[in-house]
Amino acid sequence: MSTSLADIHRCFRCGWCKLPTNFVDYNCPPYVRFKFESYSPGGRLWLIRAWLKGELGWSERLAEVLFSCVGCRNCAESCKMRFKDEVMDWIVVARSIAVEEGLVPPKVRDFLENIARYGNPWGLPRVQRMAWASRVKKYDGDEYLLYLGCESCYPERGREMAKNVIAVLEAAGVSFGVLGNEEECDGNEAYMLGELGLFQELASRNATKFKELGVKKVLTVSPHAYNSMKRYPERGFEVLHFTQLLHELVQRGKLVLSSVRYKVAYHDPCFLGRYNRIYLEPRRVLQSIERLRLVEMRRSKENAFCCGGGGGNFVFDLLHGPEGPARVRVREALETGAEVLAVACPICKCMLDDAVKDEGLEGKIEVKDLAEIVLDAMK
Amino acid sequence: MRAVKKKEEIYKALVEIVGREYVSDRKEDLYIYSRDPGLAEAHEPDFVVLPKTVEEVQRIVRMANKERIPVVPVGASLSLSGLTVPYKGGIVIDLRRMDRIIEVNRRSRYAVIEAGVTQGKLKAYLEENFPDLCHSLPEAPPSATVVGNLVIHGQGHLAQQYGFNSSMVTGLEVVLPNGDVCRIGSCALGPYWFSLEPFPIPAGLFLGWFGATGIITKAGIRLYPKKKLRDVEVFIVEDPNLVPEVIYRVTHTEMAEDVTTSAQPYPPMYQGIIMIQVYITGDVEEELEFKRKLIWRSLKDVIDSKEGGFMALTPDVRGTLLEEPIPTLTRFADVLRGGGFVYCGAIIPVEKFPDALKRLFEIAERHQVTFAHSGRVIGRGHCMMFAFAYPFNREDAEGMERTKRALHDSYVATLEIGGIPWKPEPSVQRTVIERMDKGVAELLKRIRSLLDPNGIMSTANWSVEL
């Protein structure tokens, strides 16, 4: 993991990074949205270099370019150079410089300050975090700590997803508990936005809390939390994403699933897919449901097109619009003839659900999370 | 004051044409569009605009023509020769929002595409929907545009069989410098884009001009049979003088797909040898083996003399050579861990290969730069593209200067051995014009002034002024 920009001049701006590895169509969400070369990964890196060398001064436009990256990692996946894995890191490092110099745009600044103060990017009161989940068992030495995360606690669709996951776990007799309003932000977006200090603070708080409670296994609803916690320094606990547990439960026969009659396109979340190479388990869960027809979009697995919610964008929504990634992705799903667009991430769920509405496709395609589909198959 | 007012008016006019979201005069965008990844000097445009339709392109050009504003149409700007640098400022028109694949006619084997379709997108689309058809894919990154490659007379993996990519054009839609639009080829008469001939062909007025005579907004291109299997043989020799003969023999068999050459001084396993990559394709194993045998047989006496032989390729080497496009060429930019390379592409007679290679070694030695050669046979050895390629490090200003000098000397060498610089920098274009037959130079000048009397289109290209 790169922590310096010493090699940033090695970017050739050749453009492989704009496309997925199967070349199907442009795959960088800000580039797709804005179409100026400046918004492509190479363009962004060249502008960062120009800024650091003093050739360009900081500006609102530069800030927009730098913070419009949603961190999907398509660039690192497709780049053909030896330093490909550092490409995403460079963007984070550049952001950390902007943070240190107090140059972040107001939307980003508010996002980060809200996390620091209220434990969530919307600045909503802590007491609202899990007030809706008051009847869910509090963690008390159970096998799993179920970690919900900001995006599963505050937005409506996120809560629905959390409720679905909880319902499935309860039905399968899994031993789990939640932290309630004491839950702290996992820090993934803080890291992606370059606020490394805040990330370390949150990581430390979480790790300490888990240690005090004797937590051995953390089960997350959000892939963002999964990704973040995997990277906590001195992590004394195991992390699992709920789709991995679902897969295990299905294999062990702990979940009895009958059938559903719809055609499903599965949307790989960036933080499960490209970041952590988890492509098969969610698909296997879906395939274990009778009569469910699973189809692949043109861009799937390591080529999946990001919903555009990462890097805090699920809050500041810089990439909205008919050419924004969420709406483009929904149109792509529709092309497969799928009736359901399956998601495994609460941010994807919010972004894509909104996109379905914006596209006027209600009734034609529905966004469902994996737990929801499993619940459908349990009826 | 007047200049500023004028600029504001132009900005408003552009916004009116494409919408606020797709016009920019912000310095960040101007910075990016003022340069390409090569070593050309940067020049800032005044505006960057991203049209979506032909009508928008027309309106932009019409306005620019009226106001005498320079216009530079660009695709992915990957020529590396500064062909898309706005030397006189003005409006850069980035055509990549126009990226529809309009039609693929399987039976007649052609595709009709907009100017912004990338190599990768077309390849992926054909693989998914027409797996027995392919287009001639150059070694550029997949983000490069198909039309951009046509405009520079590029060559792809079908060059040995079917020639330059620009010879595969079956129709064009062009916006002229006055904003008029026209269709050239069979598409001018009906709905099919199958051929330029047998009309008197004005396509040549727009191919190879690097945007100086008009903006191609649509192109019809030939597609070719794509076989199920593909393999590669690499023949190596020590003596460059053997290369023309090897190429002659292999092209005589008419069994090969792509025939390419390469040479590099490092790592040691490539030192002192020249590699000739011969690609073969087939729908069944027997077809592939038959072709392979004929190619081996054509080189029998070279092999028996022990002066040349085929390598035994390990899966990783073979795998890389069979990628489409081969990423190694892009990776050349990282040889010095410096983010760039430039090359003098020369179109030369194959028999001049030894000469050109000798010059490459001399030039590299003279300027103390590292280098590599890659080449591609065009037609049945009618000529070849010979690249003098030099990587550079963006953080090493002195090294970059030496690289520029090596590049310059490579163009000089090209002309001296009787070759043609392929897609050269504007300064080299001027040299070419100065040296060429006076009659045709005059003709080029007249064509330019006929089509672009106000001198707004890609003015640095194919012009003697600057």
Add this chain to the structure above:
Amino acid sequence: MELKFDRSLCEGCGTYDCLTKCQYLRLDERDARREVMKLISGEDSFVLRECVTCYACEEYCKRGNHPFYLITELQEKKGILPAPKPIVKQWVNMGIPTKREPQYFPFAREPVVSLCLFPEFMEELSGKLFEGISFIVGRYFFCQLAYLHFGRPSIIKERLPKIVENIARHGFKEVVFFHDECYSTFTSHARAYGIEVPFRPVHYFEYLYKRLKELEGEIRPLRARIAYQRNCSTRLAPDKEHYLDEIFELMGVERVQRDYDRENALCCGGIFRLQQRYDLYVDVQRRNVEDMVKAKAEYCVFNCPMCYYMLAERVSKAGIRPIMLHQLCKLAVGEPPR
């Protein structure tokens, strides 16, 4: 460094196994004797031009007299090239270290495995069987023996002393050699040329066998039928091959009885291709694989990466799974490949 060759052993031979058993030259006893006499006198013989460098005659010779090493010495002396000049040049240059190649592995501790020119296997040599091992790898540790295929024993003589030194300066008492070629270099070839080797070369099979024995309780018998692809260089030092059969027994795999195994094994053909003998290359591969199919092998097990690279595709197309020996061993201890 002189080849220790005793011509009296050949003069009194009588059977001339080296040439009569040769699968490629097919000489009868009379012709074999004639050619042997020419060779031991340093005269020209068609054998020098026709030899495919399979190394088998080293194994066939029951008198320990190194017929193949002699052939390579004579080839070089007479300027006879088994492969085209540019191919030879490329291979000679392939052994030249690149700028960033390590010359010393300061953290390497025994048990240490030399991977020679095959760094790609570092990741796979992990798990229960390989706990605690270190590696030495790269051109500074390249055994050089491949040049026997190109009639350039002088390259070996030139470079080998430094290679031995590069290994020796680590102070290892024993070094495990992943590739048969390396093992042969430091055993058979070293003895034949009087080279001092200050460490004990341990063959990979010995290491694997011992580890498997230690983990015997965790082995789940694979119950598979396997064909083993015997490479050229193992023939230079076949003494360690008994470990292979013991490994197969421990893992519960059956090494199928087939024509082209053990002394009668067929080369992978890779070298023949380099010698531009394309038809022979196709022929040996086809016969070898047909033989495996006839014997109903499910896997073809390789120890030599080059054999694997050259033969795996044809094996695969015939419906047999190509697999490296250590991958098979890992399967047996419950660590399937990803």
